[in-house]
Amino acid sequence: MELDKLLRNNIKALKPYSSARDEFSGEADVYLDANENPFNKPYNRYPDPLQWAVKEKIAAIKNVAPEKIFLGNGSDEPIDIIFRAFCEPGVDNMVSIDPTYGMYQVAADINNVEVRKVKLNEDFGFSAQKLLDATNLYTKVIFVCSPNNPTANLLDKAEIIKLITDFDGLVVVDEAYIDFSPESSLLPDLDQYKNLIVLHTFSKAWGMAGIRLGMAFAQPEIIRIFNKVKYPYNINILTQKKALKLMDKIQEKEEWVNAILEERGKMVKKLFKLPFVQVVYPSDANFILVKMNDARGIYAYLTEQKIIVRDRSKVTLCDDCLRITIGSPKENKKLRKVLKKLV
Numbered sequence: 001m002e003l004d005k006l007l008r009n010n011i012k013a014l015k016p017y018s019s020a021r022d023e024f025s026g027e028a029d030v031y032l033d034a035n036e037n038p039f040n041k042p043y044n045r046y047p048d049p050l051q052w053a054v055k056e057k058i059a060a061i062k063n064v065a066p067e068k069i070f071l072g073n074g075s076d077e078p079i080d081i082i083f084r085a086f087c088e089p090g091v092d093n094m095v096s097i098d099p100t101y102g103m104y105q106v107a108a109d110i111n112n113v114e115v116r117k118v119k120l121n122e123d124f125g126f127s128a129q130k131l132l133d134a135t136n137l138y139t140k141v142i143f144v145c146s147p148n149n150p151t152a153n154l155l156d157k158a159e160i161i162k163l164i165t166d167f168d169g170l171v172v173v174d175e176a177y178i179d180f181s182p183e184s185s186l187l188p189d190l191d192q193y194k195n196l197i198v199l200h201t202f203s204k205a206w207g208m209a210g211i212r213l214g215m216a217f218a219q220p221e222i223i224r225i226f227n228k229v230k231y232p233y234n235i236n237i238l239t240q241k242k243a244l245k246l247m248d249k250i251q252e253k254e255e256w257v258n259a260i261l262e263e264r265g266k267m268v269k270k271l272f273k274l275p276f277v278q279v280v281y282p283s284d285a286n287f288i289l290v291k292m293n294d295a296r297g298i299y300a301y302l303t304e305q306k307i308i309v310r311d312r313s314k315v316t317l318c319d320d321c322l323r324i325t326i327g328s329p330k331e332n333k334k335l336r337k338v339l340k341k342l343v
């Protein structure tokens with residue numbers, strides 16, 4: 001893969017905004033360089049544009065060098081930046097599995113980039129060759145998601161690796177739910193695959209959807225491009241501080257994951273017994289996809305009972321399916337109790 005050939009010409013030529021904090025990044029006694037207000041500490045100061053303290057900590061946890069990490073306002077930011085940096089609007093395209101996370105398509109649409117969707121198999125597995133067959137000379141990036149949303153399953157690792165190896169452009173593997181799965185992340189293999197971008201997030205296993213912090217991992221050449229295109233201060237001070245604190249409590253995160261996995265097992269077993277439930281698909285994530293008679297009717301009934309799940313019945317391969325997030329033991333029990341009343 002030649003990164004230069006993938007990059008849009010305007011991005012190649014771009015001279016990025018240089019902030020006060022870019023031009024001086026050491027330690028000083030008096031800061032009079034950024035037109036900040038001297039009062040209201042510590043929020044008066046602009047945040048570190050490259051969030052090095054946060055990245056150092058992530059680096060230690062994930063065993064990836066800090067210069068291979070990009071932090072975004074949720075995973076949505078790196079997804080958008082990939083299109084803005086690599087895909088010429090109205091010319092280039094991307095290939096993705098279908099069904100999958102909706103943001104890839106939305107970000108592509110906003111950037112006027114054609115989406116070439118390749119339907120998953122009936123068992124929600126995928127074939128690398130089918131995705132490769134959907135590419136052409138203008139395909140800059142392929143998106144896969146494992147475990148996939150909304151189907152909840154891991155994709156075959158050997159197939160993902162075939163995709164990365166055989167494709168000349170970028171391959172994004174979104175591992176937002178990897179902590180809930182028995183499979184290991186692709187991160188240890190990052191250096192082997194120069195065209196690989198792995199996405200992680202603080203929104204799911206880490207329980208921090210509210211602070212909006214997503215991670216992209218890739219070779220430093222790719223991360224430098226992301227940094228050039230992003231807003232200068234894309235991660236605010238509050239988020240950086242909270243993330244630093246949170247990462248000291250990795251054990252708590254693991255306890256949450258274990259509790260969710262235990263609840264997931266219980267939920268699968270009990271929902272399976274309801275006569276109107278046709279299939280509870282195997283899950284490697286913190287949600288389950290359930291096929292049932294009259295999914296739309298049941299969705300409406302649950303909403304009336306003030307329980308909100310996700311109606312996925314109009315999604316490819318998901319006819320009559322609801323997507324149910326695993327909640328607290330109490331929330332899950334309430335859902336089951338309300339569903340049982342239908343029997």
Ligand SMILES: *Cc1c(COP(=O)(O)O)cnc(C)c1O
Pocket residue numbers: 073074075076077101145148149174176200201202203204209213214
């Ligand atoms: C929830 C989710 C994310 C996380 O998005 P954030 O913007 O980081 O909250 C990323 N990818 C997938 C597939 C998801 O389902």
